[in-house]
Amino acid sequence: MSDKKIILTGDRPTGNLHIGHYFGSLQNRVKLQEEYEQYILIADVQALTDNFNNPEKVRKNVIQVAIDYLSCGIDPNKSHIFIQSMIPELAELTIYYSNLVTVSRLKRNPTIKTEIKQKKELFGDDGNLVTYGFLGYPISQAADITAFNANIVPVGEDQEPLIEQTKEIVRKFNSMYGDVLVEPEILLSKTARVKGLDGNSKMGKSLGNAIYLCDSEEEITRKVMSALTDTTKIKKDDPANPEVCMVGYYHDLFSKNEKDTIYSECRAGARGCVNCKKQLAKNICDYLEPIRKKRKYYENNIKLVEEILMEGTKKAKETASQTLKRVKEAMKINYFE
Numbered sequence: 001m002s003d004k005k006i007i008l009t010g011d012r013p014t015g016n017l018h019i020g021h022y023f024g025s026l027q028n029r030v031k032l033q034e035e036y037e038q039y040i041l042i043a044d045v046q047a048l049t050d051n052f053n054n055p056e057k058v059r060k061n062v063i064q065v066a067i068d069y070l071s072c073g074i075d076p077n078k079s080h081i082f083i084q085s086m087i088p089e090l091a092e093l094t095i096y097y098s099n100l101v102t103v104s105r106l107k108r109n110p111t112i113k114t115e116i117k118q119k120k121e122l123f124g125d126d127g128n129l130v131t132y133g134f135l136g137y138p139i140s141q142a143a144d145i146t147a148f149n150a151n152i153v154p155v156g157e158d159q160e161p162l163i164e165q166t167k168e169i170v171r172k173f174n175s176m177y178g179d180v181l182v183e184p185e186i187l188l189s190k191t192a193r194v195k196g197l198d199g200n201s202k203m204g205k206s207l208g209n210a211i212y213l214c215d216s217e218e219e220i221t222r223k224v225m226s227a228l229t230d231t232t233k234i235k236k237d238d239p240a241n242p243e244v245c246m247v248g249y250y251h252d253l254f255s256k257n258e259k260d261t262i263y264s265e266c267r268a269g270a271r272g273c274v275n276c277k278k279q280l281a282k283n284i285c286d287y288l289e290p291i292r293k294k295r296k297y298y299e300n301n302i303k304l305v306e307e308i309l310m311e312g313t314k315k316a317k318e319t320a321s322q323t324l325k326r327v328k329e330a331m332k333i334n335y336f337e
């Protein structure tokens with residue numbers, strides 16, 4: 001047993017990962033794997049709570065997300081990458097924890113509340129939006145976290161209420177059945193969410209405003225050319241405000257050394273938007289080039305990706321089954337042993 005602290009984190013495989021994920025969590029995970037034992041879960045079961053009518057999409061993205069991880073520098077010798085549905089222990093833990101959470105508590109969970117509201121806005125309120133599985137996904141997330149005895153869960157702000165819910169479950173379990181589960185700490189990601197090319201505070205597939213780690217140079221350039229700029233600037237040599245321009249915003253992320261010049265030229269009306277966008281597109285392409293290269297390698301070696309997932313899953317299963325054993329003992333459902 002290593003005495004490193006344990007991290008559990010993960011993503012829903014509903015699409016390729018974009019630069020918002022990169023700055024918000026992937027970069028951080030690459031660092032954390034040096035110091036911690038890191039489990040990274042590809043949450044296909046959780047993805048299905050929202051996409052049960054589209055299993056193809058989830059299936060396809062499990063491999064895609066794994067490739068994104070590996071391309072960004074998640075090292076399978078340091079992090080265990082695994083598939084949630086391949087660990088049935090997680091489903092079993094979810095059932096046992098279900099007794100410790102009231103339906104009204106789930107409905108009051110701020111993340112769940114927001115998601116229900118979004119569903120209503122998208123699909124109308126026909127009374128059939130909230131399935132039992134969807135409402136219960138915070139419980140399954142508690143199973144994900146506790147199964148691996150995670151001490152630390154690095155996530156974005158939107159996930160905070162879910163981790164809070166996990167802590168409640170842990171406390172309730174431990175006070176009722178004995179000290180079995182580890183109570184996790186949340187590690188809030190320091191980077192604020194990366195805004196979309198259109199200025200939207202959220203970057204996402206449905207909004208069409210994201211740059212994906214797998215985008216080709218042509219796609220990146222096309223997207224950057226359509227980014228939102230300072231709308232008060234009409235002519236090429238009008239002065240403008242880079243602080244309200246998405247191109248300025250992205251230069252801050254991708255053009256660190258040139259930023260001061262870019263911003264002052266922009267303010268002085270000494271830089272046209274077209275050239276400014278071309279420069280940004282090039283910098284983003286250069287920045288993502290090593291990731292794209294590694295991605296090509298893994299795309300051509302899918303067998304290797306599958307082996308990495310199988311290896312990670314094997315390790316995750318060992319840990320989860322030990323936790324399940326302790327849980328069942330504590331709950332007195334360990335028959336004939």
Ligand code: TRP
Binds near residue numbers: 008011012153159
């Ligand atoms: N809810 C997370 C997301 O939507 C994915 C996830 C599932 C997760 N289980 C987790 C994150 C456990 C942290 C810990 O991205």
